[in-house]
Amino acid sequence: MARMNMIEAIRDAMDTAMGVDKRVVVFGEDVGYYGGVFRCTQGLQKKYGKSRVFDTPINESGIIGVAIGMAAYGLRPVAEIQFADYVYPGYDQIVSEAARLRHRSAGDFSAPLVVRMPCGGGIHGGQTHSQSPEALFTHVAGLKTVIPSNPSDAKGMLIAAIEDDDPVIYFEPKRLYNGPFDGHHDQPLTSWRNHPLGEVPDGHHRVALGEAALRSEGDDITLLVYGTLVHVALAAVRELGIAADVLDLRSLIPLDLEAIVRSVKKTGRCVIAHEATLTSGFGAELSALVQEHCFWHLEAPIERVTGWDTPYPHAQEWYYFPGPERLKKAIRHVLDATPAKQS
Amino acid sequence: MDRRRIKPVEALSLHVPEPLVRPGDKPDFSHVDIPEPGKARRPPENCTAMDIRDLARGVVRVLDGNRAVGEWAQDTDLDTCVKGLRAMIKVRAYDERMLLAQRQGKTSFYMQCKGEEAIAVGQRLALQPGDMCFPTYRQQGLLIAQDYPLLEMICQIFSNSHDTLRGRQLPVLYSSKEYGFFSLSGNLGTQFVQAVGWAMASAIEGNDRIASGWIGEGSTAESDFHSALVFASVYKPPVILNVVNNQWAISSFQGVSGGESITFAERAHGYGIPSLRVDGNDFLAVYAVSRWAEQRARANLGPTLIEWLTYRVGPHSTSDDPSQYRPKEESEAWPLGHPIERLKNYLIAQGRWSEEQHEQTVAELQQEVLDATRKAETYGTLDDGPMPSATDMFEGVYKEMPDHLKRQRQKLGV
Ligand SMILES: Cc1ncc(C[n+]2csc(CCOP(=O)(O)OP(=O)(O)O)c2C)c(N)n1
Numbered sequence: 001m002a003r004m005n006m007i008e009a010i011r012d013a014m015d016t017a018m019g020v021d022k023r024v025v026v027f028g029e030d031v032g033y034y035g036g037v038f039r040c041t042q043g044l045q046k047k048y049g050k051s052r053v054f055d056t057p058i059n060e061s062g063i064i065g066v067a068i069g070m071a072a073y074g075l076r077p078v079a080e081i082q083f084a085d086y087v088y089p090g091y092d093q094i095v096s097e098a099a100r101l102r103h104r105s106a107g108d109f110s111a112p113l114v115v116r117m118p119c120g121g122g123i124h125g126g127q128t129h130s131q132s133p134e135a136l137f138t139h140v141a142g143l144k145t146v147i148p149s150n151p152s153d154a155k156g157m158l159i160a161a162i163e164d165d166d167p168v169i170y171f172e173p174k175r176l177y178n179g180p181f182d183g184h185h186d187q188p189l190t191s192w193r194n195h196p197l198g199e200v201p202d203g204h205h206r207v208a209l210g211e212a213a214l215r216s217e218g219d220d221i222t223l224l225v226y227g228t229l230v231h232v233a234l235a236a237v238r239e240l241g242i243a244a245d246v247l248d249l250r251s252l253i254p255l256d257l258e259a260i261v262r263s264v265k266k267t268g269r270c271v272i273a274h275e276a277t278l279t280s281g282f283g284a285e286l287s288a289l290v291q292e293h294c295f296w297h298l299e300a301p302i303e304r305v306t307g308w309d310t311p312y313p314h315a316q317e318w319y320y321f322p323g324p325e326r327l328k329k330a331i332r333h334v335l336d337a338t339p340a341k342q343s
Numbered sequence: 344m345d346r347r348r349i350k351p352v353e354a355l356s357l358h359v360p361e362p363l364v365r366p367g368d369k370p371d372f373s374h375v376d377i378p379e380p381g382k383a384r385r386p387p388e389n390c391t392a393m394d395i396r397d398l399a400r401g402v403v404r405v406l407d408g409n410r411a412v413g414e415w416a417q418d419t420d421l422d423t424c425v426k427g428l429r430a431m432i433k434v435r436a437y438d439e440r441m442l443l444a445q446r447q448g449k450t451s452f453y454m455q456c457k458g459e460e461a462i463a464v465g466q467r468l469a470l471q472p473g474d475m476c477f478p479t480y481r482q483q484g485l486l487i488a489q490d491y492p493l494l495e496m497i498c499q500i501f502s503n504s505h506d507t508l509r510g511r512q513l514p515v516l517y518s519s520k521e522y523g524f525f526s527l528s529g530n531l532g533t534q535f536v537q538a539v540g541w542a543m544a545s546a547i548e549g550n551d552r553i554a555s556g557w558i559g560e561g562s563t564a565e566s567d568f569h570s571a572l573v574f575a576s577v578y579k580p581p582v583i584l585n586v587v588n589n590q591w592a593i594s595s596f597q598g599v600s601g602g603e604s605i606t607f608a609e610r611a612h613g614y615g616i617p618s619l620r621v622d623g624n625d626f627l628a629v630y631a632v633s634r635w636a637e638q639r640a641r642a643n644l645g646p647t648l649i650e651w652l653t654y655r656v657g658p659h660s661t662s663d664d665p666s667q668y669r670p671k672e673e674s675e676a677w678p679l680g681h682p683i684e685r686l687k688n689y690l691i692a693q694g695r696w697s698e699e700q701h702e703q704t705v706a707e708l709q710q711e712v713l714d715a716t717r718k719a720e721t722y723g724t725l726d727d728g729p730m731p732s733a734t735d736m737f738e739g740v741y742k743e744m745p746d747h748l749k750r751q752r753q754k755l756g757v
Contacts, residue, residue, distance in 0.1 A: 033365065034594035034668045051357040053593045057564030058531055086530060089566060124451035124725070126513030128529025279747065308751045310740050314451070315502035315510025315725065319733035319755060 004200045005192045006177045009151035010040045010116070013158035014078060021076060024162060026053045028063060028080030028116075037082055038118060038177060061089035064115065068098050071113040076162055081098060081169035084119040084171065086132045098167040099142030114161045118174035119147075120228050120275050121312050122185065122321055125206050132227075132276035134335055136171045138252045138285065146209055146251045147171040149230040150180065150197035153250060156207030164209060173275075181228060182235035183323035210254035214263075216244025221269040221335060224260060224286050226250060229273045230321065236327040242335070260286070261293045266281035268299035269334050273322055278306040300337035303330045360598035366666055370676035375652075379411025380404035380625075384505050388639045392612055398619040399608035402652055406685055409692030418631035421695045427468055427626050428696070429704060430488040431460040435683060436709045437487065437601050439501055441715055445661050447512075449724035450500050454515050456481040456622070458656030458674065459589055461682035463489040465629030466555065466585065469637050470523070476555045477525045477538035479562070480515045482588065489567035491522050493715035502730055503723030509738075510731035532558060532565030533586070539571045542580035542640070553581040553640040560607050560650075561592020564600040572648070576614035579645030583636045584616070586648065587623065589655035590677075594668035608650035623651030624679040626686040652679060652724050733757040 004012065018024045026041055026048075032055035035042030045053035056063050060081055067077040081087045087094075094115065102110040121130030137145045144166055148154040154172070161168035175181045179189040180197075192198030215230055220242045223233040226249040237244045245263040249256065264270050270290050272283040283304040288304055305322045313320055363371045386395050405415050438455035445453040455508040456463070463484030467476070486496060495507055499517055502510040508518060518526035525541075528534055538556030545552045558568055563586055575582055586607045590597050601610075611618035617639075622628045629651070654677040658665045690696035705719050723729040726745035737744060737752040744752075 021629075029592075030594045032359075033361075037593065037663070050359040050361070052360045055599045057600045058561045058592060058595075059564040059566060061566050062564070089532075092704070124513075126529065127511070128513065174724075177565050278751070308736065308755070309748060310736050311511065313504070313511050313736045315730040316733050316736045319757070320736060 001199045001201055003198050004151045005179070005191055005198065006151045006154050006172070007038060007040050009155040009200045010158055010172065011042060011044070012200065013155040013162075014041065014044060015047070017076070017159055017162045018044065018052065020204065023074060024052070024076045024078060025070065026078045029056055029058055029082045031055060031080050036080060038174065040116070040172075041080065041136060042126070047098045060086055060088070060248075061093055064090035064093035064098065067113045067115070068093060068101070068111045068185070071111040072101065072109045076112060078114045078116060078162060081115060081117040083129050084117040084133055085128045087115070087117055087133065091136070094137070094143070094169070095140050099140050102166070103142060110165060111167050111267040112165045114158070114168045114170050116158075116170045116172060119171045120173040120175050121317055122175040122181065122228070124314060124317060126314035127311040130306070130317070132171075132274065134171055134252060135276060135282045137282060138282055142166070143253065144209055144251070145171070145253045147173065147226055147227040148250060149176065149248050150195070151192055151202050152197045152205075153207050153213070155200050157209065157219050157250065159187055159204065160206050160209050163206070168209070171227065175228050175233070180231045181332065183232040183321065184235065185318055185323075188283045207250070209251045212250055212256035213224060213248045214259070215246040215248050216243055219267055220244050221271065221331060222247060222263040222267045223331070224249060224270065224272045225251065226274065232322065232324055232327055233273060235324045236331060239324060240328055240331060242331070244331075257289060257293070260290065264290050264294040265297045266296050270294075270298070270302045271305060271327070271330050271334055272302065273305040273327055275307050277309045278304060279309050281306055300334045303334050305330045346570055347509060353390045360596070360603050362596040362598065362669070364670055364673070366668065366670055368670055370670045370673040372676055372678050375678060378402050378404070380407035381416070383413065383415065385414035385635070388635060388642060389644050390617060392615045392617045395617055395619065396612065399612065399650075400606055400620065401567045402620050402622050403628050403632055404622040404625055405631060408577035409689055411627050411689065415628060415631040417653035418634050419627045421693060423468060423630060424626065424686060424690055425695060427461070427464050427488075427630065428683070428690060429708070430484065431626070431683050431686065432705055433708045433712070434460045434464065434484045434487050436705070436712045437483065437493065437496070440712045442661065442708075444500065444716065448726045449720070450502065450514050451725055452514050452661055453500065454480045454660045455657045458485060458677075458681060459587065459653045460484055461626040461629050461686070462585070462587060462651045462653060465626050466583070466633040469630055469633035470553070470555060473523065473552045474555060475523045475525055475538070475541050475552070476557065477534040477541070478527060478557045479559055479587070480527060481559070482557055483515070486517065486519065486522055486524055489522050493521065493712060494718055497715055497719035498722055499721055501722070501724045503719065503725070504729040504731060505719070505722040506516060506708045506731060509735045511736070529715055531562040533676045536567045536574060537660055538584070539574045539580060539582050539646075542582035542646075543574070543578050546578070546580050546643075551641060553583070553637065555583040555585060557585045557587065558595050560588035560590075560602060561587055561595060561600050563607055564609065572611065572614040572616060575646040576616050579641065581640035582646045583633070583640060584611070584648040587652045588650050589653045591655045591659070591662060591665075591669065606650060608648060611648035616646050618648035618650070620652060623653035624682040624685060626682060627689070654679070683706070709723070744756045
């Protein structure tokens with residue numbers, strides 16, 4: 001075990017995968033010599049050479065396109081998109097090509113690639129360095145979409161993503177890179193050093209894609225969260241002094257529906273939170289699933305706490321971010337709701 | 344016939360471009376072939392791409408020490424030079440002050456254009472009111488050359504209560520229709536092709552306005568650059584396509600975007616668009632070639648692509664440390680010098696400027712920037728406020744706010 005922040009854990013995952021499998025190649029804008037603008041690939045070019053770790057031209061469509069070609073050839077490309085906000089030029093390659101290659105060729109070809117990209121706000125990055133576009137990928141058949149919330153999972157899930165035979169979209173909540181940010185932006189950030197999930201297993205550590213993790217347990221309510229919002233939810237629960245199931249989904253597709261249903265049937269109440277915009281966000285999918293599978297167990301309507309349906313603002317970002325106060329309000333509301341009160 | 348064949352190698356290998364030098368090495372620009380000033384000819388405006396093929400490999404240069412030489416030397420009068428120098432000094436003073444403000448925590452982020460001041464300033468002076476620029480984040484000179492109010496620029500940098508963009512945008516992503524400065528996107532390359540569309544619209548309307556698109560050499564790799572060129576070659580709209588080759592795209596040298604085998608100006612040849620490569624640190628060359636392209640455009644002769652050869656002296660932004668990827672002394676070794684120094688020396692030699700006048704102007708403009716900064720601070724800074732209201736974030740997403748946004752705004756309680 002070693003203590004790591006999320007950047008180091010992501011780097012360790014690529015290092016581990018490259019060490020055991022020569023087919024793993026890593027590339028993207030500024031990832032070679034410099035080691036990436038967030039330094040996730042630092043030192044890898046030196047260790048594995050320029051033909052396995054290299055800078056690419058600034059062309060996201062090209063980055064994904066060549067990754068598909070390499071994956072179809074038999075390599076295991078790990079492509080970095082510098083910010084999730086810049087993936088759109090590569091979106092066609094992901095949606096029309098990577099996602100469907102296996103199906104349309106009846107298994108003749110496939111594209112086992114990983115697209116890594118930092119997502120989420122809270123760094124005063126404005127509308128082009130803050131987005132959470134996960135729902136644009138969960139909506140596409142043929143893609144897996146995952147979002148770790150801590151260093152240990154970041155490593156284990158990235159290794160699993162690289163080893164996966166299907167294309168995996170791997171989001172890195174950048175506000176968590178250096179510590180378990182709980183949404184209290186006016187308080188100092190705690191580091192991963194003292195967090196149990198900052199302990200990262202050495203070597204080949206794999207976290208299966210499709211398994212949610214319960215971060216806290218309780219009968220009052222279920223909170224369905226992923227990425228940065230896991231820590232916001234834990235803070236909200238702590239501050240309210242309630243006993244809640246905080247379910248870190250980790251993987252959106254494939255989704256651990258069983259864990260969700262188990263928890264909601266137990267608590268009868270559910271709040272869903274994500275940083276992405278509300279309308280057609282992944283929360284809508286979760287809400288529909290909970291309704292379908294747990295309707296007769298629900299004591300109160302499901303609520304969603306999310307980013308607003310606006311671009312991510314620069315100055316007003318903490319009004320945009322679904323922080324602990326907004327989450328607590330929704331939780332209280334759902335806890336207070338009873339059929340009697342409604343009538 | 345003897346059909347010779349190249350023997351296959353035992354194993355293929357990938358070519359990955361690498362700059363000649365890295366931190367710790369001695370700077371080396373021996374691979375940048377810099378022809379003597381005054382040698383490049385000034386072709387007629389109605390030339391074709393093939394007529395001026397050579398100009399895409401050469402470098403148009405006018406300033407030769409203290410003299411202006413060659414066929415391009417006549418285009419720039421001394422009044423324009425003085426105007427340009429003042430604007431460039433102001434850009435420098437502005438950048439310095441905003442970098443300081445960022446370090447002081449008054450804003451989140453800043454991007455300077457040190458060493459590239461001549462390009463935006465020179466071109467803007469060659470354009471007319473009503474022309475539209477589609478800039479990148481390094482063309483603050485387009486605004487400053489027109490005496491755009493510094494106070495407004497600084498309020499945008501501070502995202503404060505007087506920010507005309509209401510705190511929505513990252514610092515430096517200005518917008519001003521009035522000053523022909525198209526709203527800046529953070530996404531690279533997207534706006535290069537929009538400039539072509541704007542120019543097409545002017546042609547469709549039978550107007551006389553032209554557009555000027557801007558892109559960094561790194562971003563020429565984006566597909567939108569190629570889209571721009573193909574549309575420009577098909578419809579021949581009145582647009583100047585500017586590629587600012589400052590050698591670096593964050594940590595990636597220009598070879599990573601294809602500059603190893605061909606100049607960025609030469610890319611236009613595949614599309615039949617006339618193109619030139621120009622010393623971007625030479626104000627007289629910038630102004631002259633911009634004027635030439637502007638006149639071509641206004642005479643309905645179509646697009647021109649210009650590669651401006653320059654060097655990014657500062658870090659990419661306030662978020663990176665260039666000593667991690669290039670030699671510290673590299674900017675001093677750049678063979679084309681510094682644009683402000685070069686223009687200043689020329690004007691002094693012409694008897695139109697003096698050291699004292701220069702110092703005085705620098706001091707005066709630094710004071711102007713400082714005064715504007717102080718004033719802006721009274722309207723708020725990012726760390727201290729006051730800032731635009733939270734309600735504002737819901738405004739302008741649509742022209743009329745739909746009900747779902749009204750509900751969300753209400754939920755936020757603002
Ligand atoms: C579509 C997109 N991809 C990536 C980025 C991140 N990024 C911002 S600036 C930059 C480098 C651009 O270099 P260049 O075009 O040469 O312009 P310069 O910064 O040198 O002026 C990169 C990769 C972005 N803003 N947009």
